[in-house]
Amino acid sequence: MNIITNIILILILAFTILLLITAVVNLFSGAVSVPSNRNTIKLMLEVANLKKGDVIYDLGCGDARLLIQAEKKYGTIGIGYENAPITFLVAQILKKIRKSNVKILFRNFFKDSLSEAKIIFLYLSPEVQKNLTTKIKKECRKGTTIISNCFHLPDLTPYKTIPKDKKNKTNTVHIYKIK
Numbered sequence: 001m002n003i004i005t006n007i008i009l010i011l012i013l014a015f016t017i018l019l020l021i022t023a024v025v026n027l028f029s030g031a032v033s034v035p036s037n038r039n040t041i042k043l044m045l046e047v048a049n050l051k052k053g054d055v056i057y058d059l060g061c062g063d064a065r066l067l068i069q070a071e072k073k074y075g076t077i078g079i080g081y082e083n084a085p086i087t088f089l090v091a092q093i094l095k096k097i098r099k100s101n102v103k104i105l106f107r108n109f110f111k112d113s114l115s116e117a118k119i120i121f122l123y124l125s126p127e128v129q130k131n132l133t134t135k136i137k138k139e140c141r142k143g144t145t146i147i148s149n150c151f152h153l154p155d156l157t158p159y160k161t162i163p164k165d166k167k168n169k170t171n172t173v174h175i176y177k178i179k
């Protein structure tokens with residue numbers, strides 16, 4: 001076997017291992033790496049009333065497309081958390097391609113404080129959002145806005161819910177304000 005074949009085999013092996021780790025991380029964190037669709041992202045950004053310089057978080061940012069789009073369109077400062085390796089790599093590549101300044105952390109968001117966030121975007125799962133509600137209530141400042149694709153934050157009442165719109169291909173979006 002020549003050296004090129006060896007390198008290709010090593011790369012395939014490394015990718016397979018990362019893929020397996022990603023699947024296991026997704027399984028244990030309780031939310032799979034499925035991105036919000038384009039129209040739902042557009043809707044979530046519109047209802048967020050974003051201003052230039054706002055610090056926005058996407059907890060479980062996937063490929064970070066929501067944060068990058070917000071930065072390009074509204075001039076926000078994006079911080080994303082992603083703990084699945086392949087998804088994190090895809091986010092880094094997309095960030096490079098789009099010449100974006102968003103910060104993507106390869107971390108479990110449960111380990112960091114949410115006190116600096118002005119606006120938080122979510123698209124996780126009912127189970128994860130149940131655990132997240134306590135953290136949000138404890139750490140988020142008064143006035144923090146939380147915008148969730150599909151899933152509720154139990155124990156918090158949304159001040160607005162935009163229902164699923166099949167024609168426009170948008171999911172249900174819940175908007176919360178911390179009091």
Ligand SMILES: C[S@@+](CC[C@H](N)C(=O)[O-])C[C@H]1O[C@@H](n2cnc3c(N)ncnc32)[C@H](O)[C@@H]1O
Nearest residue numbers: 029033035036060061062082083084108109123
């Ligand atoms: C359904 S995707 C949503 C991606 C993106 N927010 C969007 O709306 O397109 C959820 C992502 O959250 C990540 N995730 C789940 N729990 C996490 C945790 N505790 N810390 C960091 N990332 C997490 C998953 O790996 C997955 O990529």
